Amino acid sequence: MDIHVENLVQIWDDGGDGIVALEGISHHFRSQKLTCVLGPSGCGKSTLVQIVGGIETASGGTIRIVDPARPGEVARPGERSVMMWQNLNLFPWRNVLDNVAFGLEMAGVPRRERYARAAEMIATVGLKGFEHKQCSQLSGGMRQRVALARALIMDQPILLMDEPFAALDAQTKIVMQEELARTFERTKKTILFVTHAIDEAILLGDEVVVMTARPGRIKEVIPIDLPRPRSQDLINTPEFGAYFDRILHLIREEVLNAMLQQNEAVDG
Numbered sequence: 001m002d003i004h005v006e007n008l009v010q011i012w013d014d015g016g017d018g019i020v021a022l023e024g025i026s027h028h029f030r031s032q033k034l035t036c037v038l039g040p041s042g043c044g045k046s047t048l049v050q051i052v053g054g055i056e057t058a059s060g061g062t063i064r065i066v067d068p069a070r071p072g073e074v075a076r077p078g079e080r081s082v083m084m085w086q087n088l089n090l091f092p093w094r095n096v097l098d099n100v101a102f103g104l105e106m107a108g109v110p111r112r113e114r115y116a117r118a119a120e121m122i123a124t125v126g127l128k129g130f131e132h133k134q135c136s137q138l139s140g141g142m143r144q145r146v147a148l149a150r151a152l153i154m155d156q157p158i159l160l161m162d163e164p165f166a167a168l169d170a171q172t173k174i175v176m177q178e179e180l181a182r183t184f185e186r187t188k189k190t191i192l193f194v195t196h197a198i199d200e201a202i203l204l205g206d207e208v209v210v211m212t213a214r215p216g217r218i219k220e221v222i223p224i225d226l227p228r229p230r231s232q233d234l235i236n237t238p239e240f241g242a243y244f245d246r247i248l249h250l251i252r253e254e255v256l257n258a259m260l261q262q263n264e265a266v267d268g
Helices: 045-052 096-106 111-124 140-152 170-187 198-204 232-236 238-267
Strands: 002-012 019-029 034-038 060-067 070-075 081-084 158-162 190-195 207-211 218-223
Touching: 002 045, 002 190, 019 045, 019 218, 034 045, 034 198, 045 060, 045 081, 045 158, 045 190, 081 140, 096 111, 096 140, 111 140, 140 170, 170 198, 190 198, 198 232, 198 238, 207 238, 218 238, 232 238
Parallel strands: 034 190, 034 207, 081 158, 158 190
Antiparallel strands: 002 019, 002 060, 060 070, 207 218
């Protein structure tokens, strides 16, 4: 699915003139590509993907979600996507199988079918044998796999991911990055992936959208021309280093601007 964002604006009501979170965002997120959205805290990255996912309504601008094979049919935001959050939102009173099957249950899929599909998806993400464990019995990385399985089982063409690996330790994060890369190669979904980490954005993305400090605008879009499949070995290559230096140069100024905004808000 192609996602066409045109002149998107989001203004939050603060009882005064309003806080402009996004201003003039325009970009074509291409079908079957993984786009990483990178920017300082408070720049509107999460707001952008939530609007695309139909969770928030934009103050202005348009979003067109179109299947390239059927250009005349336009889907509503959220109609063809599923969201994966940083805090996972797993149900602690449900076991792994019931967590993964939850979306199918809400869609009215019969019990036998949804459990069969959930068991298959659980095996796909490497958790076979843990179907009847409570999520509280799992490690952070395993819970992350449960959340990924719950998102993938809905088989929507768009996957929206809001800093899903931010809370993981370094080793587990590497494993989950590799898992997502394999999933992307297998499914070819359109993925919007919000992150603060430059190395993560380069390792995962077909492109990196660098955003400014608030109000969030697109500062630059950088295509990542590195072969797939990718691994951590890329980090030590000159090509990776060149991308890292370029993006760091772009983002450093925006992080400083964001910090200045925060200090001014405190002083005010």
